[in-house]
Amino acid sequence: xxxxxxxxxxxxxxxxxxxxxxxxxxxxxxxxxxxxxxxxxxxxxxxxxxxxxxxxxxxxxxxxxxxxxxxxxxxxxxxxxxxxxxxxxxxxxxxxxxxxxxxxxxxxxxxxxxxxxxxxxxxxxxxxxxxxxxxxx
Amino acid sequence: xxxxxxxxxxxxxxxxxxxxxxxxxxxxxxxxxxxxxxxxxxxxxxxxxxxxxxxxxxxxxxxxxxxxxxxxxxxxxxxxxxxxxxxxxxxxxxxxxxxxxxxxxxxxxxxxxxxxxxxxxxxxxxxxxxxxxxxxx
DNA sequence: CCAAGCAATAGTAACGATTACGATTTATAT
DNA sequence: ATATAAATCGTAATCGTTACTATTGCTTGG
Numbered sequence: 001x002x003x004x005x006x007x008x009x010x011x012x013x014x015x016x017x018x019x020x021x022x023x024x025x026x027x028x029x030x031x032x033x034x035x036x037x038x039x040x041x042x043x044x045x046x047x048x049x050x051x052x053x054x055x056x057x058x059x060x061x062x063x064x065x066x067x068x069x070x071x072x073x074x075x076x077x078x079x080x081x082x083x084x085x086x087x088x089x090x091x092x093x094x095x096x097x098x099x100x101x102x103x104x105x106x107x108x109x110x111x112x113x114x115x116x117x118x119x120x121x122x123x124x125x126x127x128x129x130x131x132x133x134x135x136x137x
Numbered sequence: 138x139x140x141x142x143x144x145x146x147x148x149x150x151x152x153x154x155x156x157x158x159x160x161x162x163x164x165x166x167x168x169x170x171x172x173x174x175x176x177x178x179x180x181x182x183x184x185x186x187x188x189x190x191x192x193x194x195x196x197x198x199x200x201x202x203x204x205x206x207x208x209x210x211x212x213x214x215x216x217x218x219x220x221x222x223x224x225x226x227x228x229x230x231x232x233x234x235x236x237x238x239x240x241x242x243x244x245x246x247x248x249x250x251x252x253x254x255x256x257x258x259x260x261x262x263x264x265x266x267x268x269x270x271x272x273x274x
Numbered sequence: 275c276c277a278a279g280c281a282a283t284a285g286t287a288a289c290g291a292t293t294a295c296g297a298t299t300t301a302t303a304t
Numbered sequence: 305a306t307a308t309a310a311a312t313c314g315t316a317a318t319c320g321t322t323a324c325t326a327t328t329g330c331t332t333g334g
Contacts, residue, residue: 016281016330037320052284057321059282073210076292077320093256102256108245108263119230119239119267126245126263130256153301153310174291189313194292196311213321214291 001083003029006068013066020048024059025082028069034079034099072127074099093128097135104128138220140166143205150203157185161196162219165206171216171236209264211236230265234272241265 003025011017027043028035035043037056044051060080063069069080072094079099084090086103093102108126140162148154164180165172172180174193181188197217200206206217209231216236221227223240230239245263 014281018282018330020283050284052286053321054285054323055283073213076210076213093251093253093258095256096259102251102253104249104251106245106249106251108243109265111248112241112243112265114230114239114241114243116230116239116265116267119232119265119269120273121230121265121267122233123267124263124265126261128246128249128253128256128258128261130253130258130260132256136257151310155301155311157312187313189315190292191294191314192312 001068001085006063006066009066009068010062015062020044020051020055021059023047024056025063025068028080028082032082033101034072034074034081034094036077036079036099039099040080072125091126091128093130095132095135096129097131100132100134138205138222143200143203146203146205147199152199157181157188157192158196160184161193162200162205165217165219169219170238171209171211171218171231173214173216176236177217209262228263228265230267232269232272233266234268237269237271 003022006025007017007022010021015021023044024040027040031043037053037060040056040060041051041053060069060071060078064071064080067083070083072079074094074096081099081101084103088105089107091104091107093104095101104126109124140159143162144154144159147158152158160181161177164177174190174197177193177197178188178190197206197208197215201208201217204220207220209216211231211233218236218238221240225242226244228241228244230241232238241263246261
């Protein structure tokens with residue numbers, strides 16, 4: 001997934017091509033880490049001083065539905081990152097300070113011994129939290 | 138962990154013995170599932186019609202710090218449950234409708250092959266989500 | 275190239291969950 | 305009983321997110 005592919009996908013789905021969307025995606029493509037809506041607003045405020053939360057959240061949630069962005073929730077805040085190029089299902093080690101991630105390839109669902117049949121399983125979450133080298137100082 | 142042990146622990150730490158705290162803990166002891174602050178208020182409103190959110194949240198967070206309650210966050214809401222009697226570290230399969238849980242004994246941290254040394258790891262979360270037999274209907 | 279049609283956006287209000295505050299009540303030790 | 309400090313109530317403030325209305329701007333067909 002890259003910015004152009006994502007914009008093409010949007011177009012194909014009937015969404016319009018706007019500079020804001022391109023720049024929003026470019027931001028995620030450049031940063032490759034989890035960002036909050038607030039951080040997006042800060043990062044883009046030079047070019048788009050009046051960028052509203054409505055626009056930010058609506059686009060983030062659109063992108064997320066199209067699997068252009070991955071979404072999680074850390075400390076009560078929604079966070080988004082550009083979808084990893086890795087094809088296989090994987091999880092993340094996440095820096096709670098800056099949102100930087102590292103891929104963790106093992107998925108715990110593969111060797112869960114517990115009987116899950118008395119629940120209709122709909123999903124799972126495995127995240128390792130920490131502080132990256134840059135943020136630890 | 139049971140209600141009396143928990144109340145003794147509170148007392149030992151210098152917290153006061155109140156009926157509200159006892160009843161709050163009794164609720165969690167009876168329910169054995171994840172509850173939101175709102176659900177706590179609803180459950181106790183018969184005996185304590187004016188129970189304020191200040192009281193609820195303050196006590197929940199106190200209990201959580203003392204490991205009397207376990208805390209997680211589901212769909213943007215804080216949820217609390219009575220700490221499991223199981224001594225060993227474990228994770229949960231959780232019903233997203235009612236908060237009912239089932240213990241999952243395997244911990245994915247034990248066989249993570251990924252090198253974690255470039256982060257200072259502070260914690261992890263592994264939760265399986267679903268709908269229980271009762272709620273599926 | 276222009277204009278119609280509709281999606282996208284700005285500005286702002288509304289919302290739900292959580293936290294905070296001042297006044298009052300209550301548990302506890304003396 | 306009384307003093308002291310914690311606990312609570314009632315309510316306001318805060319934070320993140322969502323929703324609304326008027327306006328703007330992308331797209332497409334003539």
